[in-house]
Amino acid sequence: MAETHSLQELQTPPVSSKVFIQRDYTSGTICRFQTKFPSELENRVDKQQFEDTIQTLNNLYAEAEKLGGRSYLEGCLACLTAYTVFLCLETHYEKVLKKISRFIKDQNEKIYAPRGLLLTDPIERGLRVVEITIFEDRGVGSGR
């Protein structure tokens, strides 16, 4: 496909395709992703592992968006300080997002990268999709 080959290409296997896991809106506007196993990944990764990953992601997002005492307290405190408190403190949601990116990095290192796949953190795609990049299986080292 490429007329020239660069050292870049030799290091990183070319991208074969991308699979997008869409959002699941059946419970409303909360952030949930569909757990349906895409057919493109059938011979790449175990179905159960994939579903576990997505389910854990969903649970983490549910934790971030949970309406409970903690979020109400945060909201009231913010209101009383005319919302200036958010300029200094990190919100609960942001803390959970950091947890999610650590989880995704961890999953990539342990499960997906050895199989030539790469999960992209949904926050980089506006929480619309979980993008899974499928690298061509060349047997040349692992992807990024």
Added chain:
Amino acid sequence: MKSCEYQQIDPRALSVSPLSAQSHPQTKAQRPRRKWEVFPGKNRFFCNGRIILSRQSGVLPLTLGLIVITCGLFFAFDCPFLVEHLTVFIPVIGGALFVFVILSLFRTSFTDPGILPRATPDEAADIERQIDSSGSSSYRPPPRTKEILINQQVVKLKYCFTCKMFRPPRTSHCSLCDNCVERFDHHCPWVGNCVGKRNYRFFYSFIISLSFLTSFIFGCVITHLTLRCHAGKSLIQAIQESPLVICFFSVWSILGLSGFHTYLVASNLTTNEDIKGSWSSKRGAEDSGNPYTYNGIIKNCCATLCGPMPPSLIDRRGFVPPDEAAAAACTSEIELPPFTAKNDTNMCTQSTKDVLERMLHSSDFHGVCPAGPPKTSPLGLEASDSLGAARAPSMCSRRADSPCTTCARSRKDSLHSINPAFRLASPSPSLPRVNLALSDTQEKGFIPLP
């Protein structure tokens, strides 16, 4: 990290002509751009991306001016009298309310309302591939709605041609800001920004505190005038100096607006949904019912106003990835005029043009440049102008079907189809010229929108 290192010894960079060698170090030496600098919506950014405002800031200066003048007159003319005759807490309360109002106003105006970033070219291609999988002709526009079930109720999701994705529920595209905004309430000209998921609570606190402030000032002014009357001093002069008139008119409108929004918060509705009557009972008993409500006033209020604060999805201050930056740097100056000139054309035209551009630019800018005659590829735009302009129309007529079909095909196929043409006619730096011409040909109703 690895790719950055290896770009420096990329053999393709060595094979191109001196002009390109000039431009490559230029792009590398150019400071990395932040995402707000290449943001496609109609927004303005300040403080290096920390503050976001709509490009049409509407009457925000007027709002500020009215509030400041009203309070200024109050503090200057009513307070001295009232402090003397009543209590010193009057200016204290007034001052606190004033500060709260101004802070809420700034928070509403300068916060990202919940803008959804546009779909990446891969995502857009994937969506179009999915909906085209029924195998229809390439000229059929993608279906505009998708029905899903939310809490056992059917909700239609619309396809946004500008952002190239199916809009999540409760999301709407603001034509003034040219962005899809989550939980879109309305575009408020008074605050100069959209009101959406992330800044609705600020907006609500702004109008509530403004109601208190105007009612407070109104009350104080009436008290002042009453006391003056009793004291037998000049009434006319007192009326002239006090902010009575402004207050009188604004009190009722602000109170009305606050009441309306209190009703919306309590029923977990947005202004947009209320105006359209999306969940009104007129539509039939089985359809009605807001699927997002928690069926409790307190719970609805808490969820809307005190719920967790979602993060900004557009990552204004993040850096544009280096491979996209190289493509964007060469074409950025040219890209902007076509976009601003395209306000009147239909969104589908723009979106297909976008897809074509992005697929050409981002996906293998490296592949296209040196692939053909390397000497001509890095020519400045001025050199290839005549080439591009002359050959663009002929290429465009052939290329007329490419936007839709390239969307449907994979990236590789699209490159194959486009590469030979561009190698013949003009190399990639003149792509924007092609796109300008392309947009003209497409305006002849290429993709009919229902």
